[in-house]
Amino acid sequence: MFKTRITEMLGIRHPIIGGTMMWITTPEFVAAISNAGGLGILASAIYETRDGFAAAVDRVRELTDQPFAVNINLFPSMRVIDNRDYVDVLVEKKVKIVETSGHSAPEDLCERFKKAGMTWIHKCVGVRYALKVEEMGADIVTVVGYENGGATGRLDLGTLVLVPRVVESVKVPVIGGGGVSDGRGLLAVLALGAEGVILGTRILATREAPIHEKIKQALVRASELDTMLIMRSIHATHRVWINEAAKKCAELEAQGAELGEILKVVAGTNAKRMYDEGDLDAGILSCGQGVGLTHDIPSLQELFERIISEAGRISRKLTAAAV
Numbered sequence: 001m002f003k004t005r006i007t008e009m010l011g012i013r014h015p016i017i018g019g020t021m022m023w024i025t026t027p028e029f030v031a032a033i034s035n036a037g038g039l040g041i042l043a044s045a046i047y048e049t050r051d052g053f054a055a056a057v058d059r060v061r062e063l064t065d066q067p068f069a070v071n072i073n074l075f076p077s078m079r080v081i082d083n084r085d086y087v088d089v090l091v092e093k094k095v096k097i098v099e100t101s102g103h104s105a106p107e108d109l110c111e112r113f114k115k116a117g118m119t120w121i122h123k124c125v126g127v128r129y130a131l132k133v134e135e136m137g138a139d140i141v142t143v144v145g146y147e148n149g150g151a152t153g154r155l156d157l158g159t160l161v162l163v164p165r166v167v168e169s170v171k172v173p174v175i176g177g178g179g180v181s182d183g184r185g186l187l188a189v190l191a192l193g194a195e196g197v198i199l200g201t202r203i204l205a206t207r208e209a210p211i212h213e214k215i216k217q218a219l220v221r222a223s224e225l226d227t228m229l230i231m232r233s234i235h236a237t238h239r240v241w242i243n244e245a246a247k248k249c250a251e252l253e254a255q256g257a258e259l260g261e262i263l264k265v266v267a268g269t270n271a272k273r274m275y276d277e278g279d280l281d282a283g284i285l286s287c288g289q290g291v292g293l294t295h296d297i298p299s300l301q302e303l304f305e306r307i308i309s310e311a312g313r314i315s316r317k318l319t320a321a322a323v
């Protein structure tokens with residue numbers, strides 16, 4: 001067991017956060033993560049209507065009595081999402097933990113989180129963003145290094161430097177990630193001063209992840225060399241799994257293609273088709289370098305227990321070795 005300010009503040013058994021994943025962190029997956037002792041985060045951006053989103057929040061509550069969070073997406077999106085509608089639902093439904101990710105958090109939303117007494121987590125990739133949201137009242141800051149799956153931002157800082165730099169710069173507790181896939185990663189990130197870890201890529205290869213079995217098998221076969229960065233030319237750098245869609249995107253970028261052409265390849269609807277039907281080249285799959293440490297498809301509970309016990313073992317070994 002690892003008890004930290006993060007486990008205390010969020011009321012979770014393990015200092016493990018399941019990262020928001022578009023189309024993937026559905027009510028069922030979120031509840032499974034929370035039931036396994038981590039914190040599941042529902043991706044509000046999956047829902048196109050206020051009622052659909054409200055029903056999803058209810059569904060999480062039907063499936064778990066454990067703490068969960070909801071993500072409000074602040075990245076540019078191909079759909080127009082009015083985050084104010086989502087926040088109305090969070091307030092109505094008395095959701096206790098909210099995560100924002102993406103470009104700097106708008107003050108009006110953050111004031112509403114605070115007024116409603118929510119615990120507000122902001123996810124970012126650098127010290128200056130962390131300091132900004134701390135000043136705005138964020139209760140917890142999550143930072144993910146350049147190894148991570150999904151948006152990597154512009155700073156290109158690896159987890160080993162980013163996490164301690166943020167820890168020494170803010171007073172609020174920090175969740176760290178980017179490449180964490182096992183107990184070694186958990187212990188390393190805690191040693192850097194974070195009080196919890198965030199996992200995205202690793203939990204794709206779990207029994208409960210709502211993606212096609214063929215994708216899970218492909219991730220188990222993949223190595224740490226099987227990711228690439230795309231969309232830098234449109235200021236939306238993402239680390240993704242190398243497949244035909246990712247290569248096509250890189251090719252279009254190299255040719256200086258129109259934005260519309262690039263967006264056609266990276267459209268979320270292609271990714272959704274890939275997740276549902278198992279067509280491995282249909283769309284973009286965000287994927288971090290930690291995929292090289294992903295060797296099997298356990299249940300979430302097995303994975304979290306394995307991570308915790310491995311970290312405990314290494315910690316005891318290191319303590320004994322420190323003379």
Ligand SMILES: Cc1cc2nc3c(=O)[nH]c(=O)nc-3n(C[C@H](O)[C@H](O)[C@H](O)COP(=O)(O)O)c2cc1C
Nearest residue numbers: 019020021022101148149150178179200201286288
């Ligand atoms: C398939 C996938 C989809 C993701 N989608 C989102 C998203 O919609 N919003 C978000 O804030 N982060 C997203 N992320 C990032 C994760 O929430 C998390 O920060 C990241 O995966 C942690 O790094 P790791 O992949 O090295 O574990 C996604 C990651 C993956 C792998």
